[in-house]
Amino acid sequence: MSAGVAIDLRAARYRIRHRVLIGALAATACLAALLAAGLDAASAGAAAVLLSVLAAALSGPLLGPGPESRQRFEATAIGVMGGLSALSALVTFGIVIALFFESARFFSLTPIGDFLGGTVWSPQMAIRADQVGAAGAFGVLPLVTGTLLITIIAMLVAGPIGVLSAIYLNAYANPARRDAYKVALELLAGVPTVVYGFFALLMVGPFFAGAAQGIARLFGAEIAVSAQNALAAGFVMGVMIIPFVSSLADDVVSAIPASLREGGLALGATKSETYLGIILPAAAPGLIAALMLAVSRAIGETMIVVMAASRTANLTFNPLERVTTMTVQIVALLTGDQEFDSPKTLAAFALGLVLFFATLALNLAALFAARRFRLRYE
Amino acid sequence: MPDGSQRLEATFKCRKLSAYFGDRKIVREVDLDIADRKVTAFMGPSGCGKSTILRTLNRMHESAPDARVEGSVLFSGHELYARGVDPVDVRARIGMVFQKPNPFPKTIFDNVAFAPRLLGLARTRSDLERRVEEALVNVGLWTEVKDRLKDSALGLSGGQQQRLVIARAIAAEPAALLLDEPCSALDPASTARIEELIASLARRLSVVVVTHSLAQARRIADAIAFFHNGEMVEFGPPGQLFEAPSDPRVKDYLVGRTG
Amino acid sequence: MSRKSQRRRRFAERAFRAVATGALVFAAGMFLLLCAGIAALGAEAFLRHEARLEIALDAAVLGVSAQASAAELGTADFRAAVRRAVAEAAAPAADTVSEIELNALISPGAEFALADALSRNSGLLGRSITIDAPLSDAADRYLKESPDARGYARLSAAQQDVIAALKAKGRLSRAFNADFFASGDSSYPELAGVAAGFVGSMFSVGVAILIALPLGVATAVFLEEFAPKNALVDFLEININNLAAVPSIIFGLLGLVVFIIALGMPRSAPIVGGLVLALMTLPTIIIVTRSSLQALPSSLKEGALALGASKLDAVLNPLLPAAAPGIATGVIIGVARALGETAPLILIGMVAFVATPPLNPLEPSSALPVLVYLWAESPETAFAEKTAGAIILLLVLLIVLNGLAAAIRRRANVYRR
Incomplete structure (x- = not known):
């Protein structure tokens, strides 16, 4: 067994990080493609291009040799995970905002007092929009x-x-x-x-x-x-x-x-x-x-x-x-x-x-x- | 960290080394020199801080929440706690083995290959296999497991597991190995094998071992540091410490009044 | 202590035990009742009655010329050919039955089969072929419920005579209903199948896993291993715990507003269903991943760190693989829940009538549980057995998933909390 401590750690770290980054990018690309495909093909393509550019831009500072780039890489990875965690909060906010926004439109048509205090619920009366008093x-x-x-x-x-x-x-x-x-x-x-x-x-x-x-x-x-x-x-x-x-x-x-x-x-x-x-x-x-x-x-x-x-x-x-x-x-x-x-x-x-x-x-x-x-x- | 290609003198020089958990000071201003290619034993009653000071030597201490270190540790002349030194790199060069064997839930081979893969030590598959074999031979486990390298490491006995994790540690090619009561969970036969192993390892690298057992320290140690309440109260070769302890606290411990 | 009070205490103990046992028995009993009811109803969905008919593809009967083109064959009156075949097979009982009454006995599936056969081989025109024609839902129900009873409301006495005649001549058989698995929805209960809903469910759940798994695991790893202890992270945690208990219909509303109204994604598409299910599954995956990571002994992480692994290395290598069985179990349970989720899919329009299975997640589709809802609400009694059949399929899928989760847990219970 060689007893030296002259171990070059860089190559390995590079390889491991490379695999992680590629995996993460592939997963994100899949996700983006899925999301974008729901919209249209053009945005799916745009997302793919954007991701490749991002990957190229990141590979220099994040995958280069030296402990600094490893630390940068890990900080970035952890930051990304933190961002993803915040997404769950985004879901809650999304719910609140979406419901508030649509409800506000409803309350502009029906007074909030009538909604909360009313004892009659018959929305099916609103058959035609032009009917007077047909809001139900x-x-x-x-x-x-x-x-x-x-x-x-x-x-x-x-x-x-x-x-x-x-x-x-x-x-x-x-x-x-x-x-x-x-x-x-x-x-x-x-x-x-x-x-x-x-x-x-x-x-x-x-x-x-x-x-x-x-x-x-x-x-x-x-x-x-x-x-x-x-x-x-x-x-x-x-x-x-x-x-x-x-x-x-x-x-x-x-x-x-x-x-x-x-x-x-x-x-x-x-x-x-x-x-x-x-x-x-x-x-x-x-x-x-x-x-x-x-x-x-x-x-x-x-x-x-x-x-x-x-x-x-x-x-x-x-x-x-x-x-x-x-x-x-x-x-x-x-x-x-x-x-x-x-x-x-x-x-x-x-x-x-x-x-x-x-x-x-x-x-x-x-x-x-x-x-x-x-x-x-x- | 240094990058010289010559073998380093794997010495530790601790100066005013203190370690904390939150506000509790576990290690108090320890000054200690550990020699290269020798077995140094840390002893003392439970809770005296001997394990904590061991964990400051490869910067494992700070992996626990609200743990803190003050003072300095020079490892072969380089300050481990200097600004810009990454604890991750420190741990790659100074191995550590814990009280309870902690094999990963992987195959025997993958356990030993963990560090070479992580640190990129092996360039080829056959190189990796050679390294694994060498490490297992070194801990005397090769003949026992060579036919079941693909079995789970969790199926090994306690003594085998402890030798496996030592093999895993030396496969990282460390310059020093820190062992935290490596035999406390083992039967006497396994303990004897680990002690032999420690002696043979000390021919190549510095070994620091925390132990509870006076007999063990006497058998394996080249030098013994005795701790009490976070302070180092005595340090010297085993003969001196056992025959003529200068500190009354060591005497008390030796005759079984504390600990 | 008096003997009387002792007796009272012993009685109280026995009564309490009986009540507690009764509670469990009640719960088990209700479950058995539910299963028994559905099994009894649903078993019939997998079988249907068919009549072996020899159908003459006579150009005159079909109302086409002898050398009819494909386009002309499209207008052929296959119903008349089927009707004649029934009349012949059931003669003389069929003589007193009107055309409409005869039509109502055989499913239009027979006509579709004839049209199909002819379009594949136009040489059949003028010859006769033998097919097993599915009976209509009314005739099928009649045979399943009361094969010998008179006075079945949906069939006239004359129609019942025709069926009796077919039966007497050995023309009727009970056969496995392959259409139930192979076809999409249909307005004819005897032809309706779960294929479209099943494929839609698979697409939705697939999209949900693709999104929720990486997102959930990344979030869990961050919260468990890297997050600082501060108010923001505390808020995130409360948020996730709450999200796990938000009613599913709210997620449907969110999906409707965000994905369909705001982003303009297609209605009724499994991709939107999958997105909504992903948001719902996310908290489950996060919570399960965290508890699987917590269950790992700290020695595992320490061991990796002591070998020179960074925290991220340690998470990626020994920790996540070691936690994988636990995570997989949680994901499977989350998937099982997503598979049975109905309300949010209704809101995003996956209640459409879908006759052909979608080819990709962007095409309009239904889902298996939505099919259960649609069929349960439909007035034809024949759909009741279809509903129960779809439920059985759904429950079998869920039991398989749960069994898988249990097997994973049993095989790899190295670290368990």
């Missing part, structure tokens, strides 16, 4: 109550079932079974919501309608219940959210130190007393965060309600009635051919804005609650 009615309240009603029903199903199944997994299930359940929950969480929508539309909706009518008949009353009732949509949404709540709650409950559990059991408490008296109170902030995230999911869930809830707005809290939600209306307003400047279309963006901020508030609250919980136990 855009009162968001019935949509909010509809969304809330379905969310409450969903949480009544998913909350208890999800948390209790998490407790079962922690307290009673043996490890092998626990793993099996976790795999099943993961699979269940992966089922697309459009599948649940179909389930609600074809099976649960008609079943609930029939059951409600049957029960009413027992009491001598004849009622009409639509298959598109809020109960069915909410129930199926709850079923959809169970694995979500359950796996979040499981994480929270398992994060509670074993010493707490053992402490309770060592005092002679039963498992139920330990879990209800010690673990659950300790886990409460984390569980609340989990439930807030679940509510956020329920509010933003679209396909189940598009398929299983109604499209006509209805200001009611009767679970057997047909109600509609904000997400349903966004889809309804934006499907089919439409002009992008009629109030009917623009209203969808105003609804999107409300939805975004509602879920943002819940997500952030959950995030901070979860952080505080984690700080306490990790």
Whole structure:
């Protein structure tokens, strides 16, 4: 073995950096080409030319010999990665700006007070642009109550079932079974919501309608219940959210130190007393965060309600009635051919804005609650 | 860094060397000279800063968050902490082996070939293979693994893994090798093999080894530096340190009152 | 402690356990119900009834001249030829049935097949060929639901007699419905297939991976290894965590405004769908990549640094490959979610009726889950089984993806958090 330290490190660094740079440029070129191809061929070509020029310009200072160029190269690479990270922030800003911009156009046509305070939602009245007073009615309240009603029903199903199944997994299930359940929950969480929508539309909706009518008949009353009732949509949404709540709650409950559990059991408490008296109170902030995230999911869930809830707005809290939600209306307003400047279309963006901020508030609250919980136990 | 083609005197001269984690001073103004092609052992009770001072010798210390170094280390006459010296280049020339064997989750061959590839030492594939073989022969692992170079390194035993990472380190052709308690996770048989290996390595490069074991230090060290609370309290050949320690703290340690 | 209170405590314990178990059983039960319902419905989508018909391609019946050109053949009345073949096959039961009623028994797919055969070989004109003609959706449903029952609403008694006659003569068979996999959407349920939606989904998901994977991994590596600890980076982190919980429909709105209205990209195209899905998958990939990197022992990075690797070298070489199984698992799960995503694709117009699979990501297309939505909403009952069939296909894809993720995890669980 030669014992010299006279090692020329430059060639190697050059080769490695070269490979990295070429890889990165190829990836960027692919990306740009894809993006540009969405626009037109000319910009795809322009992007390719631009990238080659950029590569040529960078290869000198970044790939030359010497430690300075290596440091420059690494600083550039890290800078590029930092820039890419900022892109995620750009997405959020993009959402806010896009929604604000389109909503502003909507509010120039419909006063914001009428939107937020109105109790009638019937955008389908705006058939012809030249009709006087044909802008339709855009009162968001019935949509909010509809969304809330379905969310409450969903949480009544998913909350208890999800948390209790998490407790079962922690307290009673043996490890092998626990793993099996976790795999099943993961699979269940992966089922697309459009599948649940179909389930609600074809099976649960008609079943609930029939059951409600049957029960009413027992009491001598004849009622009409639509298959598109809020109960069915909410129930199926709850079923959809169970694995979500359950796996979040499981994480929270398992994060509670074993010493707490053992402490309770060592005092002679039963498992139920330990879990209800010690673990659950300790886990409460984390569980609340989990439930807030679940509510956020329920509010933003679209396909189940598009398929299983109604499209006509209805200001009611009767679970057997047909109600509609904000997400349903966004889809309804934006499907089919439409002009992008009629109030009917623009209203969808105003609804999107409300939805975004509602879920943002819940997500952030959950995030901070979860952080505080984690700080306490990790 | 110097670029001379002659073999360097791989000596370390530490002057007023201090190391910090945030505000905590772990190493306190150490002055220390480490000779070329000798085994120097660092000893002392747990938390005395012996591992930290080892990590300042190849600028690994500062890879941890809010770690800081003051003072100077001259490596064969060149200041390691001079402005413009890239720690990356320093580490390429001064190898380090850690307490727990840390093979990469790659094949045995790829582990040893890591540094030659990274540093561009090998010009051809056969040169690379020769280097890998040489490194593995040097650590006495070649006969054990030559038929399974394509197997994962994680399948080796603890002692084999530690010899593998030493082979990985010397394949980078360092001038000095720093070992941080290399035997603490090993059984006695493996320990004996590593000690032999250290002795043979010292014929070619400077070896600094942190150890907990008095017996080990006595067996392998040409010089021993004893640390206490971040200060170097005694330095000398093992005979002197073990037979006639001048510092009471060393005496206490030797008779087992501390550490 | 009194015995009474002890008994009460034991009862409470048992009750609590029963309730907790019940919760899990309920969840499992609902899932089984969902699967059973869809399986029962969807199994029929893969089969259909066909009638073996000997069809005389008689120029007179087709209403063309004996030496008809290709253009003239395009106007031929294949329906009449099919009708005659049915009438002959089911004689004498067919004698009392009107032309319209006869037409309604056999799918137009038979006519398309005849036109196709003739255009390929004009020498067939004047000869007769035997084909397995798919029955219409009404006849197919009738046979699937109540093969012997009378009074099926959508078929007249006379039509039912014709079917009974065909059956008695052994002309009817149950065959694998290849059209379901090979065809695009169709307004005739018995001819409708998932091909166009499947190809559209593949294009969209492909575009999404191409964009989200490099972007997500680069972001995760930056945040995990290089980012300074400051308020800006903290903000970025909160941002990404929030983005993971933003409703998918919002991403659809963003895609509509940015890609279609502002940038003028084509509506209904998988490229736009892919872009939207990429934005949605991005947070998942970032979060998973970060946790895979965190799960690596620090000795790995130290080992590389001690060999003279820079931080970037270390990330590229031992760290990312070591984290790759974890990243791959996360990407697969993200892809699985993107594959089932429906709402944002509807908003960017991928709900169009698409009969032929797109050839590239710029052509108008549908997607598999959107097809589920479209078919579920359509009034023909025959589409219900198609919907369930498409769902089964979708779920099989998802189970395969999840299985792949599990296999990767099991094979390479060296470093796991």
